[in-house]
Amino acid sequence: MKGRKIMKFVFDLDGTICFKGKPLSEEITNALDACRRLGHEVIFASARPIRDLLPVLPESMRKYPMVGGNGAFIARDGETIEVTAFTTEVAEAIRQVITAFQLPYLVDSHWDYAYSGSEDHPIYKNIDPLKAAKKVALEDIRDIVKVVLFPGDYLDAVLSELQKLPVCLYEHTSENIVDISPYGIDKWNGLSKLGVEAGEFIAFGNDANDASMFLKAKESVCVGGHQVREMASLQVASEEAAVIEMLDMLSEKYSGNIANRNT
Template sequence: MKFVFDLDGTICFKGKPLSGGIINALEACRQSGHEVIFASARPIRDLLPVLPEKMREFPMVGGNGAFVACNGVTKEVAAFETEIVGALRQIITAFQLPYLVDSQWDYAYTGSEAHPIYQNLDPLKIAKKVALQDLHDIVKVVLFPGENRDAVLFELQQLAVTLYEHASENIIDISPNGIDKWNGLTKLGVIEGEYIAFGNDANDVSMFLKAKESVCVGNHQVGDWATLQVPSEEAAIIEMLSHLSDKYK
């Protein structure tokens, strides 16, 4: 069986690398004959630092499906169409919005250095921070709408894009149209009904809907689409992973 894990808030907390307990649980899962896959909102660049080196070549989906990597190589990247990029830039300019914009590797960032997103941004210093106009093949956009949330959301909803709003961080996460975690998993050969998914946020719904079992970590609305739920506590997560690993041997 394939086991698919979101990172932040699911098995990775406060932007810190995976704990020893979680790493051991994932290794035990693999030793039981299962495959471990990571599926994160982070681009591959920012996904790698929270993983131990031995897991950085595992199959992974980044950028909510915009990136697909395997064996340490990014095999596919989904970018916004040119006209969508132009429309997003117009919205940024009209509302004077801070942003994080990712290309295939480099990024443009104008948000606050105090925001949690900044703390997780390229911690290994393996990319370049550049001006927005110097980015090519844009694959993911995060906007900080501030008091303009409703107006910004209205404008974005007129575009052919995939939107996720994270109210607790007051950000809007934007991906190319039709790109989500399930879309990314299909590019890794994952088959509907033949995997277990762990997640904790709205961007996990697409992979929950296609999973044999889906586990919501913590008390989140995405639990409405999950078959199972556990507290956001390491011991509970590890116990559930061990249970499912044994159940689907």
């Protein structure tokens, strides 16, 4: 077993293994370390851009393979190796929607960002906590990679306009936001760029943007009661202890001791 990765374990972050925007707890970190000691590989796949994904991880895990921005950012060994931006035409169309409805927004470039939302919104607290980027004006962002809109009372009208565009949309009702990625970009797309193959990984997630990887996973674990649980093979409560118990069980199940069994 030494030197060989038995199974890849892929984790969403917010609401899956870290809660209320806080960094990974010591207990979760220990469970991930135990998973790796059994020979498995750990990969993170988040809606956050890499810039905002890194601060919630212990330094020892910041060079693990990562998918950020729902697939728009790909990182390995501490380096961002690929970034997918919107086409110029689609970026301009999104700008027009923002202007037409006077919407607050979070717009990410390759590293810097533009933000016009409320500082009281939970998402604001997760933006660049390490102060590694610059907050710039929207017109100063040349390549737009990821967009979060705060539609307020205009949700239906905003979705109607966005659905006309070649983009990937995720509506997060609990936060009243709409998450937009370039067409064809999702977490599974990002994982495939890291060399992950269908049926050869375990996925943990809790929201609609995890559906693409759930559908390709050997086992998929929905944390909490989101509708995406219908695409998962397993479900646990949205509680750290329950997630750790499931992770421990699956780590052991796919360890070298039983790797050759029909499971």
